[in-house]
Amino acid sequence: MGCMLRSDRMTFCDMYLQPEAAFEVIGHLGEMDCAQFVDMTPDVKPFQRNYVMELCRCAEMERKLLYMEGEMIKDNINVFEYNSLEPKPLPLNEIATLENILEKWENDVLEMSEHQTTLLKNYLELSEMNYVLNHVGPLMGESEITEESIFGRTAGGDTGFIGRLFVITGVVKRSRSFPFEMMMWRVSHGNIYYKRASQDAILQDPHTGQDIRKVAFLAICQGEQISARLEKVCSGFHVNLYHCPQTSNERMDMMLQLAVRIDDLERVMKKTKYYRCKALRTVSKQWDPWMVQIKKSKAIYHTMNMFTLDITRKCLIGQCWIPDMDLNRVEDVLARVSEKTESNVESFVLKSDDSDDPPTYHRTNKFTRGFQMLINAYGDSTYRELNPALYTIITFPFLFALMFGDFCHGFIIVAFAAWMISVEKQHMNNPSKNEIWAIFFGGRYIILLMGLFAMYTGFLYNEFFCKAVSLTKPYWINTYEREYIERYTYIELNPVLDTNPPYMFGVDPIWSLSKNKIMALNSLKMKMSIIIGIVHMMFGLCLSLFNHVYFKRHYAIILEFIPQILFLTSLFFWLVTMIFMKWYMYSGKHSGSTSAGCAPLILILFIDMVLLSTTKPVEDDCDAYMFQGQQQLQKILVLIAVICVPILLLGSPIYLNRIYKKKKAEALKKISQFRRYQRQDSDKYAESKIVKEIAKYSAPFGELMIHQAVHTIEFVLSTISHTASYLRLWALSLAHEQLSEMLWSMVFAKLGLRDTSRIGSIKIFAIFAVWAVFSFAILVVMEGLSAFLHTLRLHWVEFMSKFYSGSGYPFKPFSFKVILSRDTKDDKAEAMCKKKATTH
Secondary structure: OOOOOOOOOEEEEEEEEOHHHHHHHHHHHHHHOOOEEEOOOOOOOHHHOOOHHHHHHHHHHHHHHHHHHHHHHHOOOOOOOOOOOOOOOOOHHHHHHHHHHHHHHHHHHHHHHHHHHHHHHHHHHHHHHHHHHHHHHHHHOOOOOOHHHHHOOOOOOOOOOOOOEEEEEEEEEHHHHHHHHHHHHHHHOOOOEEEEOOOOEEEEOOOOOOEEEEEEEEEEEEOHHHHHHHHHHHHHOOOEEEOOOOOHHHHHHHHHHHHHHHHHHHHHHHHHHHHHHHHHHHHHHHHHHHHHHHHHHHHHHHHHOOOEEEOOOOEEEEEEEEEHHHHHHHHHHHHHHHHHHOOOOOOEEEEOOOOOOOOEOOOOOOOOHHHHHHHHOOOOOOOOOOOOHHHHHHHHHHHHHHHOOOHHHHHHHHHHHHHHHHOHHHHHHOOOOOHHHHHHHHOHHHHHHHHHHHHHHHHHHOOEOOEOOOOOOOOEOOOOOHHHHHHOOOOOOOOOOOEOOOOOOOOOHHHHHOOOHHHHHHHHHHHHHHHHHHHHHHHHHHHHHHHHHHOOOHHHHHHHHHHHHHHHHHHHHHHHHHHHHHHHHOEOOOOHHHEHHHOOOHHHHHHHHHHOOOOOOOOOOOOOOOOOOHHHHHHHHHHHHHHHHHHHHHHHHHHHHHHHHHHHHHHHHHHHHHHHHOOOHHHHHHHHHHHHHHHHOOOOHHHHHHHHHHHHHHHHHHHHHHHHHOOHHHHHHHHHHHHHHHHHHHHHHHHHHOOOOHHHHHHHHHHHHHHHHHHHHHHHHHHHHHHHHHHHHHHHHHHHHHOOOOOOOEOOOOOHHHHHHOOOOOHHHHHHHHHHHHHO
16 A cells, blocks of 8 residues: 555656557556546547447447346346456457347347237237226126117107217226316216226236226217217327127127137246246346456447557557556556567557646555545545545544543444444445445444544543443542431532542543532533644644645745744634643642632633733632733734734735746746747647746736635634634533433433332333433434534544645546446447447
């Protein structure tokens, strides 16, 4: 693994490949994951490139395999997955063989599928007709469809019958049956006899294979004109119409014939499906290796299309970014393949100059990959910029643990992470498609460290499921008699009296029994949050110094780093210093001006310092300040902070404006000489490089001033807002502790432990289960996710903004592993091949 401090050094190379060795060379580079190719001909249309025919042949074979995969999914046939990258890409002389095999299988499957679809369509029609006869026939009973059977006779003997009767029977989708009925009534103006079957039929769509619910209907109307209208309505609603015999005997004969035909058709369909499934199962055994070979070959030809073909030299010329550590490996591959193919001229790479910024590449392993992904989610590092992931390995789980400080909850997280690590080989070989599980599994080592640090801070907080443990003698000693203790509910322990040595394993367990526990822990954790936050921000600011030195921005050290560190130190680091001074100078065992009651309020001191006002003492017999001359020292610190602001605001723009003018004049002089003496086309690259240099140094002073003003205002205001933002360490720690204590006292203790009857011994098991579920769901999962997100924000905003720009772009090498892991379809290749086909 490379160093995580900065990204790998990258080299821009010109690669010269012989056409007969190009396919194999790029195939080896795809296995090595160490070369990012650059398109040499971005202006050339995709269908006009050199290897478009081979690419389209691979795309067509991929389409055939995807079609057969869809057919396998319809019949619930599993594809045999070999979970391996072993299948080699197909050279040009082997593509024809696989094309013939896939074409044969596709034709067979397509023919059987069409035949099956035809059989299903016939089966659907016969089933619908049988359904109509079975459910519409009883509506008519034994009678024939005549004037007397439908309308009956009037009392006077006149039927009022004009014209012929027309019978319409069929099936309509259940979801459209009510609108269909309403439309039939409206079109016929109510002159219709309409009935629906009492039961629906669930049938299978022959094209999609999905179930559809339909209902049979009977409609009788009078007159050809109304009949024609109703048939148009049926056509509009896509209703299947079937002829229904008029007599009962004819209907019974037709039902018997349909039963025989349906039975014969089911036998034919069963046999057809058997042969179809047999063919698809044969394809499924080779589907995965074929798809791997085709995808690899397609990716190779796509990469070869990024090269230019030099006809005079008879070679392919391409450009790529290669990490310096992998350059020797690439040269070895080129030499080995050239020797294997017995090429007259060897393939080789040459280092080249490029004015563009190189891509950023951080080498990671299974432990560091998760931390690097956290940083990349914010932005990719600028080339050779300090990588925050290296420091995040420690700072991220530590800040998380400060908000999630419970030994037992941390142990649950460690157990979960340890289980994921124990089965990592199995899941790394079989990546899951479940996105949530993939996120947890990818961050298993982050979760492990978060759990370990949470156990450590929980030990310091003395929190074990919100209960404290006593490993040594507490600091406090009971000096009261037994009668006094029995008389009062609370007793006061005075530090002036006898005490033991301080409790050496974190928070004293006696505080868990005290009435003012929250006040004491609030004061401790709030000050701790401020101290850790300011130290964390100063550490990030110090890292910017190493970036300035590495990129030789020496002016930024004087005009940016020193004023920033002085501003932060003179104000907020002085606040940290006063906190430590208060802890060490004032004590409950002291008397006089150094007693606990005379300790000045740090917040009041800091506010008065910024406002340049005099602080008043807490009591009349106390000192307002901690030492002599503190007020004068604070005024000097405020003056230093005020002086730093105009230096930050004006220093860099004025300096850069002078430097840019000088360098722009030199570049203009260079371009004028270049254009005077150089006329060859090969010098266009050098000319464009000088033009880019002129554009770089053409930034006006106003733009530099606005840019620096934004950064200065952001820095000055962020020192206050970011310091306050670190108070979330205190707030979430307090919330986690109080929620844990509430669940214990309100659920487990109140409902389970206080019941001393015989039923209580049984009830405690159920109460424990409820308490365990609530503890895991709320305190471990929800609180853990909340603490994780807050920790992520503290790193992205408060820490990384001090030194990290994140304006780079990632190194994306040509990699078979990445290509095969994508489930997306290459629509661009499909469109290109279609366009190529139309041009011919």
